[in-house]
Amino acid sequence: MKIGVFICHCGENIGRTVDCPRVSKACQWLPGVEVSLDYKYMCSDPGQNMIKDEIRKKKLDAIVVGSCSPHMHEKTFRKAAVDAGINPFLVEIANLREHCSWVHDDIDAATDKAIDLVRMAVEKVKRNQPLTTIEVPVTKRTLVIGGGIAGIQAALDVANAGYEVVLVEKEPSIGGHMSQLSETFPTLDCSQCILTPRMVEVYQHPKIKLMTYSEVEKVEGFIGNFTVTIRKKARHIDESKCTGCGLCTTKCPVKKKAFNSFEENLAYRPAVYVPFPQAVPNIPVIDETVCTYYKTGKCQMCVKVCGREAISFDQQDTLVTEEIGAIIVATGYKLYNIEKKPEGSMIKGYGEYGYGKYKDVVDGLQFERIASASGPTSGEFKRPSDGKEPKKIVFIQCVGSRDDSKGFSYCSKICCMYTAKHAMLYKHKVHDGEAYVFYMDIRSGGKMYEEFVRRAIEEDGVKYIRGRVSKITEKNGKYIVKGEDTLASMPIEIDADMVVLATAMIAQTEASELAQTIGIPYDKYGFYNEAHPKLRPIESTTGGVFLAGACQSPKDIPESVAMASAAAAKAMVLFGSDKLEREPVVAKVNELFCAGCFLCKKVCPYGAVEVKEMKDRNGVVYKEIAYVNEGLCQGCGTCTASCPSKSIELAGFNNEEVFAQIAAL
């Protein structure tokens, strides 16, 4: 076997601490090495040409490149090798930069280490097997989980490109949090007015299959080839018959049993309801937990008034399976409910602010509903306790955000903006009202964002106080807000009629359970992890699963929409070809020796190991052994480590190759 060694200086990056000419000279004498050269930039065109020329001239069988991390240029050098007629898996990279020059300063020692690293790679490449990339088919259908603005945008983009979409939303209607907002920063346009056309477009789109009141139950398979099981919860309304006339919802005698969650519990809803008038689809659901019929077996008022016989009390949940190629997760966020300290949580709650105890201490979304023309007060500013117009409102930012001791260390990013918006909306309607904002910093990066906050302060006269509030107490219908003005270094006390808390944006309820169902990682807060914080912010680390919107981290609408379109583009990249190419670094079972203990199957984190029946000539099964589904295997090597008899090995990193590498040291 003839091996070529090519040592790269990486400009000064390697050359500064590793004596590259000495390395290449030393490697010349390694058994099997036919040629050993060094060059300033191996990855450059002349560098690559040098490799190709040597391969052709010396008829090399394999090459070792001593350069930067294989993450950076393995592809480049494999491509060069292929151009010159070598199998791409007969290329080994000795990482002389991240593993050597960058972490050492003694030139002699670093050079010796570099020689060792190359020698190890040479021993490995001698044993490397030529491998061929694996091709797997692609199902060109997308599953979008979550029908907030991010999910809606992603679904529309993919569908408009001509690919089928299944959009799964767990609530009875799509729309997400955006449907609850009154006006939106920084332009103050009405949230519903810009959102509902998109919701309707989703509903009418021939390529979108909308499944509301549904949840993803199981995800099997792999990139391009997922099989997804979706639970369609029983609405108790026959969707094919219901016209959305809404008679049942107005006639239902259950009036004050269930809080209206769309109105953030500031109003009630009947047992049969649509979450809000513009809901898509406009088909009600019956809430079994409060419906009189489910309690007593009597009532059936809805059945009597429904002219279409659409009510179906005995409807059951159904399971639907869908074949899917790409998954876009867009499940959004929820607000930190500071009233309760979540069980087993690291957060402590803000008992001293009296949320849940004082009726007029509300959170941001409740304020959105109060400000909304379609909300419980029809857009008039009335406080929840007595319906009076508040003349003095205190807004408190960073409640739960940026607070290691009581909440979450991250910044929720949007509260500075929506608090300015809230104060502004209030001042626009209540001209003689006073608005105070307690803030830690004002973070208003973004196009027209800083201008928006300045407008609140300068044009609308919102009073900003830099400092924290320590306590809120109630006294004769007023709320005494005690805090500190840190700029003036003075304690401050305001007797407010109402207090609005900008509570932290946190991960959805059961975000981690969904992540486990799909098989994607999440951070300690429950937000989904991107594959790379800078270069791959849209992909999850699981192939074919992309992220959009606030499920990845707190985001405003423009960011959520941008991310959604990016996720849609990623899905479409996947659909750009009929077959997917996969690295052949997958586990392979030695069929002769596998004892069929299936430990590998138990430990494989990707469910890639299956049971294979070995049959004799007469078709009789004589043993069951492990079999690796190449499409699913991610090459993690967990199985190879656990097999007691080492009967399963990773192609490209098999026992022999790795042992040779170690032995060379």
Place this chain on the structure above:
Amino acid sequence: MEELKKLAKELLENKTVAAVIGYQQVDDKRTKPIIVTTPEDASKLVFNEYCLNNLAVYLTKARIKNLAKQNGTTLKLGIVAKPCDIHAIVALIQESQLKREDVYIIGMNCHGVVKDYGMDFSGETLATKCTPCDSHKPLYSDSNLGEVKDTPKVSDEVLEKIQAVEKMSHKERFEYFKKEFDKCIKCYACRAACPLCYCQRCITDKTVPRWVESSPHSRGNFSWNVVRAFHLSGRCIGCGECERACPMDIPLSLLNRRMTETAKQAFAYVSGRSLDTPTLVGSYDVKDSDELFM
């Protein structure tokens, strides 16, 4: 004893089983394994305090498994098993080596066996594995035979030895095991006797590359004995057959038992006790203790 012979005869006659793996008397203080394939031979079967072998090991051997395949159908294999041997059968089922319906377990009530052949059965000669034993009646069986008698009460020798070894300094302990392991002649009798060493090719027999050095050097002896102990940790059911098979009297039970105690303490898991629990190795629970990780 008569009921055992009668049952085995019936099972063979009515073709419930293709064979019965059991014990045959050699002399009054000695038995040996026998594989009975005809109803006539059923009368040779016995069960008493001299039935030392864990016969479950035979269920893993292809030659014996093939006995069950007759004219295109598969019959069951009958096995005379002590409660501890049944733990091995359970472990084999958990590890996909056997299906429950493939075996007919003739479960014997047991009050202990002797340490070795030729000894009279008494407290002093009770096998060390029988001292801590808590299952004198089979956990799983298709027929349950035999008298229930009290087991002699004696101290737990192996546990005491483990405690003594644990008191040693690192260096002393290393020297202790080095001395013991240096006796190993790599005969692999321990592996052959173990019902759970069923690999088709043991890691020691893998030569490209070689994981376990085969030379009689301390390094090779250590790696073999440690690999074997690790491979059996959380799996060993404590039948003691490896130690009994070892011609060099290496105290293999020390390692096995120590691992078993660790599994019990850290994960409340004892191998071979339940068909419905997943195996310890290869299952994960968020509540698992992290303490054992380095």
